[in-house]
Amino acid sequence: MEDTTILWLFLLGKIVLFFSVVFGAVAPIMIWVERRVAGLVQDRYGPNRVGPFGLLQSLADGIKLILKEPLIPQGVRKPYYLLAPILAVVPAALSFAVIPFGPPTTLGGMFETPQRLQIANLNVGLIFVMTVTSLSVYGVALAGWASNNKFSVMGALRASAQMISYELAAGLAIVSIIMLSGSVDLMRIVESQAGLWHIFPGFLAFLVFLPAIYAETNRTPFDLPEAEAELVVGYHTEYSGIKFGLFFLSEYSIMTTVSAIAVLLFFGGWNLLPGLNWADIGIDIQNSMIGTLIAVSWFAAKVAFFLFLFVWVRWTLPRFRYDQLMGLGWKTLLPIAIFNILIIAGFMVFA
Amino acid sequence: MMEFAFYLVAGLMLLSAGLVAFRPKPIESALWLILHFFLTSTLYVFIGADFVAVVQLLVYAGAIVVLITFVILLLNLNPQEISGGESIRWTSTVLFLCSLGAVLFCLHISTPSLLEKMPAPGSSFGSIEAFSRTMIQNYSWSFEVAGFLLLLALIGVGLLAYRRPSTRDHSNIENKSEAA
Amino acid sequence: MQIFDYSGVLILLILGVLTGVGAILASEILGSRRYYPRKDSPYECGIPSEGADNTRFSVKFYLVAVSFILFDIETIFLVPWAIEFQNYLQSGEGIFIFFIGGLFLFVLTLGLIYEWRKGLLDWNQ
Numbered sequence: 310m311e312d313t314t315i316l317w318l319f320l321l322g323k324i325v326l327f328f329s330v331v332f333g334a335v336a337p338i339m340i341w342v343e344r345r346v347a348g349l350v351q352d353r354y355g356p357n358r359v360g361p362f363g364l365l366q367s368l369a370d371g372i373k374l375i376l377k378e379p380l381i382p383q384g385v386r387k388p389y390y391l392l393a394p395i396l397a398v399v400p401a402a403l404s405f406a407v408i409p410f411g412p413p414t415t416l417g418g419m420f421e422t423p424q425r426l427q428i429a430n431l432n433v434g435l436i437f438v439m440t441v442t443s444l445s446v447y448g449v450a451l452a453g454w455a456s457n458n459k460f461s462v463m464g465a466l467r468a469s470a471q472m473i474s475y476e477l478a479a480g481l482a483i484v485s486i487i488m489l490s491g492s493v494d495l496m497r498i499v500e501s502q503a504g505l506w507h508i509f510p511g512f513l514a515f516l517v518f519l520p521a522i523y524a525e526t527n528r529t530p531f532d533l534p535e536a537e538a539e540l541v542v543g544y545h546t547e548y549s550g551i552k553f554g555l556f557f558l559s560e561y562s563i564m565t566t567v568s569a570i571a572v573l574l575f576f577g578g579w580n581l582l583p584g585l586n587w588a589d590i591g592i593d594i595q596n597s598m599i600g601t602l603i604a605v606s607w608f609a610a611k612v613a614f615f616l617f618l619f620v621w622v623r624w625t626l627p628r629f630r631y632d633q634l635m636g637l638g639w640k641t642l643l644p645i646a647i648f649n650i651l652i653i654a655g656f657m658v659f660a
Numbered sequence: 661m662m663e664f665a666f667y668l669v670a671g672l673m674l675l676s677a678g679l680v681a682f683r684p685k686p687i688e689s690a691l692w693l694i695l696h697f698f699l700t701s702t703l704y705v706f707i708g709a710d711f712v713a714v715v716q717l718l719v720y721a722g723a724i725v726v727l728i729t730f731v732i733l734l735l736n737l738n739p740q741e742i743s744g745g746e747s748i749r750w751t752s753t754v755l756f757l758c759s760l761g762a763v764l765f766c767l768h769i770s771t772p773s774l775l776e777k778m779p780a781p782g783s784s785f786g787s788i789e790a791f792s793r794t795m796i797q798n799y800s801w802s803f804e805v806a807g808f809l810l811l812l813a814l815i816g817v818g819l820l821a822y823r824r825p826s827t828r829d830h831s832n833i834e835n836k837s838e839a840a
Numbered sequence: 841m842q843i844f845d846y847s848g849v850l851i852l853l854i855l856g857v858l859t860g861v862g863a864i865l866a867s868e869i870l871g872s873r874r875y876y877p878r879k880d881s882p883y884e885c886g887i888p889s890e891g892a893d894n895t896r897f898s899v900k901f902y903l904v905a906v907s908f909i910l911f912d913i914e915t916i917f918l919v920p921w922a923i924e925f926q927n928y929l930q931s932g933e934g935i936f937i938f939f940i941g942g943l944f945l946f947v948l949t950l951g952l953i954y955e956w957r958k959g960l961l962d963w964n965q
Contacts, residue, residue, distance in 0.1 A: 316844070320844070320847075320848050320851075321851075323848075324848065324851055324852060324855065328852075328855055332859065374867075375863070375866050375867050375870055375871070376867075376870055376871060377867065377871055378871045378873055378874060379864070379867040379868050379871045389687065391864060392691075394860055394863075394864070395857060395860035395861060395864075397860075398856055398857075398859055398860040399853065399856040399857055399860065400856075401856070402852055402853070402855060402856030402859065403849065403852055403853055403856060405852065406848060406849045406852050428848045428849070428852060429845040429846065429848040429849050429852075430845050431710065431845055431846070431849070432710055432787045432788055432789070433710050433711055433713075433714045433788050436711075436714045436715075436718070436788070436919060437714055439718060440714050440717045440718040440722060443717075443718055443721075443722030443723065443726075443912075444717070444721060444722055446722075446726055447694070447726075447729070450726070450729050450730075450733065451687075451691075451729075453733070454687060454729075454732070454733055462733055462736075465733065466730065466733055466734070466901050469726065469729075469730070470730075470901050470904045470905070473723075473726060473904065473905065473908040474904060474908065476908075476912070477908060477911045477912065477915065480912070480915040481915055481918070484915060484918045484919060484922045485922070487919060487922040487923060488922040488925045488926070491923065491925070491926035491927070492789075492923065493788055493919065493923060550867050550871065551863045551864065551866065551867040552863075552864060552867070554863070555860055555863055555864075632962075632963055635904075635961075635963075636961070636962070639907075639961045640956065640961055643911070643952065644949075644952065647945055647948070647949055647952075650918070650922075650941075650945060651942060651945060654925065654938050654941055654942065655938070657925065657926075657929060657934070658929065658934040658935065658937075658938045705846055711920075715916055718912065718916065719909070719912060719913060719916060722912075723905075723908060723909040723912045723913075724909060726905055726908070727902070727905040727906060727908075727909060730901050730902055730905045731902065733901075734899070734901060734902060788919075788920070788923065789923065791920055792919075792920030792921070792923040792924045793924060793927070795920045795921075795924075796920065796921060796924045796928070796937065796940070800940050803917060803921070803940065803944060804940065804943055804944060804947070806917060807914070807917070807943070807944040807947040807948060808947055810910050810913060810914055810947075810948060810951065811947050811948065811950060811951040813910050814907070814910055814951035814952075814954060814955060815951070815954060817903060817906050817907060817910070817955070817960070818954055818955060818958045818960060821899070821903050821958075821960055
């Protein structure tokens with residue numbers, strides 16, 4: 310067993326790494342990707358002046374947002390106005406606690422026993438992620454309420470109702486994956502995909518899960534609560550400067566989290582290919598540093614693909630009307646998710 | 661060290677519960693309630709009941725307080741609309757403190773037996789696997805009855821909400837934005 | 841090991857709060873200040889605010905929230921069932937686990953159908 314101080318240092322290292330990578334690198338890069346892809350889709354250039362290929366644009370924007378006047382409009386309910394962005398960022402940060410970034414590893418011999426690349430190995434793993442995404446409703450609701458602007462309240466109510474409706478479908482899709490893996494521990498879910506990825510038996514579940522996560526993060530085609538034509542910007546109309554930036558940051562963080570969950574649950578996490586493992590081609594992902602890095606990069610590449618998919622879908626599809634959106638959540642995705650559980654149960658028992 | 665943590669969390673829980681009850685603004689009460697549920701979760705973690713802790717957070721803090729928040733947003737409640745009189749405040753404070761005292765006293769008397777029944781640290785007492793095994797093995801009928809209760813609740817929602825499709829429920833804002 | 845893991849969660853929570861608070865404080869310290877009264881009014885596409893301030897909203901949001909609670913609890917009940925599913929399969933009692941889950945889901949689907957037929961899932965939902 311390891312020395313406890315080394316374990317604590319490793320824990321702090323993981324936290325700092327995750328925090329800085331996701332908040333500090335993924336979110337800014339995502340914003341850049343968003344704007345460049347938007348440009349490509351709309352047959353124009355995206356930001357390309359600030360830094361090579363416009364890569365420093367997000368950094369410039371971040372600095373700009375901090376330097377903006379911290380305006381608090383008159384008539385807002387001030388304590389809640391200030392609390393809402395924090396209530397948005399906290400679940401976004403917390404959701405990373407159980408996401409494993411790679412295989413259990415000895416980091417090339419630094420540890421005696423393989424250590425997990427997870428901040429917290431809670432035995433309720435996946436349920437923790439569900440819980441934290443449930444809590445992200447409050448940032449939205451409080452922001453709308455605090456703004457003292459009837460359009461903001463309207464946007465907040467709609468966004469919250471949308472988020473909770475799609476959480477149900479996502480939860481039931483997750484239940485069917487739990488059935489296929491036999492555990493809620495994310496590490497074991499990935500390990501159970503060493504042969505066949507869950508996307509194959511759980512195809513319906515994925516079909517339910519993907520729209521559900523788009524709706525949860527309020528991304529097009531489900532971003533009516535932010536639609537400019539109807540509600541100005543919805544629940545964060547009255548926010549400017551870095552408070553607005555915090556909402557953006559939390560949105561991209563949650564996108565990263567759910568993309569990672571999609572990869573872990575359906576696409577084998579860091580496994581090489583369905584049926585072909587790293588060990589089969591001679592790469593030791595557990596004991597060698599290079600092997601671990603390869604597995605982590607492969608996982609990161611898959612997550613990056615899903616993040617790109619978020620952006621691609623956003624700039625391609627038109628948005629749903631609100632009643633269509635809610636109808637889809639309750640009358641289509643929820644019944645399919647329930648039906649999917651029965652189908653998978655049936656297959657597992659009778660075939 | 662654990663005892664200190666316990667007393668700290670328990671004290672904060674009592675404080676936040678009191679704040680929920682005695683603050684005039686409903687949205688503030690809702691926020692203190694979220695904190696309270698979060699602290700309850702922490703206590704569950706202390707005794708090793710992991711699954712109950714997350715379920716507490718998921719259902720109470722993540723669903724029920726969301727409902728309460730929706731109600732507050734929908735009704736646009738102002739503090740004046742829901743305050744009672746001064747005498748109600750004082751009576752309820754005294755009653756609350758008395759009942760709290762009684763509960764704490766009973767706990768104090770029975771404390772030795774409580775401590776003996778606590779699970780050993782490191783056992784799989786409250787883990788989700790242990791919970792699932794026990795639930796399906798020993799309580800499968802209760803599981804079905806729970807499902808039936810949820811059905812009854814859904815029927816209750818239907819009965820609560822049933823209105824003949826009339827003009828009175830549609831608000832101005834909804835119609836304006838649908839027509840836009 | 842459990843407390844070790846949960847302290848990781850706690851640290852992450854504290855870091856999240858610090859990020860939010862820190863960003864807002866940074867903006868307060870570093871932000872420019874050029875104030876004029878028009879900046880204060882709520883934004884409504886540039887025209888002055890009109891319409892009563894206490895408009896009522898549709899009750900359907902409330903119904904969505906209540907239905908959400910009930911189906912969320914259903915999902916919570918299904919999670920232990922799903923975890924035990926493979927264990928029962930392997931010990932030969934697959935039919936048992938299938939039927940108790942199937943019965944539970946059937947009862948809840950009845951509830952969903954009831955809500956659907958009553959029209960509670962329409963319009964806003």
